[in-house]
Amino acid sequence: MPVMTKTPKGDDIVILSRKEYDRLVVAAHEDAADVETLRRSIARVKSGEEHTLTSAEVDDLLAAKTPLAFYRKKRAGLTQAALAQRAGIAQGFLSEIEAGRKHGDVQTLRKIADVLKISLDDLVIPQASIDTPRKRRARL
Numbered sequence: 001m002p003v004m005t006k007t008p009k010g011d012d013i014v015i016l017s018r019k020e021y022d023r024l025v026v027a028a029h030e031d032a033a034d035v036e037t038l039r040r041s042i043a044r045v046k047s048g049e050e051h052t053l054t055s056a057e058v059d060d061l062l063a064a065k066t067p068l069a070f071y072r073k074k075r076a077g078l079t080q081a082a083l084a085q086r087a088g089i090a091q092g093f094l095s096e097i098e099a100g101r102k103h104g105d106v107q108t109l110r111k112i113a114d115v116l117k118i119s120l121d122d123l124v125i126p127q128a129s130i131d132t133p134r135k136r137r138a139r140l
Helices: 018-047 055-063 067-076 080-087 091-099 106-116 133-139
Strands: 003-006 012-015
Touching: 055 067, 067 091, 067 106, 080 091, 080 106, 091 106
Parallel strands: none
Antiparallel strands: 003 012
């Protein structure tokens, strides 16, 4: 428990246990690391290297069949045919990927991500999120 007292000149001082002091030092280092992470994130957003979404856009992304369906409309406003042409893939294949019926290989997804100016990670659905027939049956 900290002890508050005064110096002979009347300045306020606090006496801490070593354990409390060490905890405060660790917290200060964690705060400094968090500030640096935030600074780098803000710099990436300002440079255009990283983009943010509004809460409404996050809702739209979560409601979309796949991330590709969301980003194709949001980032580029492209038709499937136009995106497929720019990515050098068949429009039917792009449609299958966007609908979640096919996944596409890494090279194909990289081409799509490059056209949309997003990261490859933005197009990938985490495996735990994929709704398979087995998962649907398990919920019933």
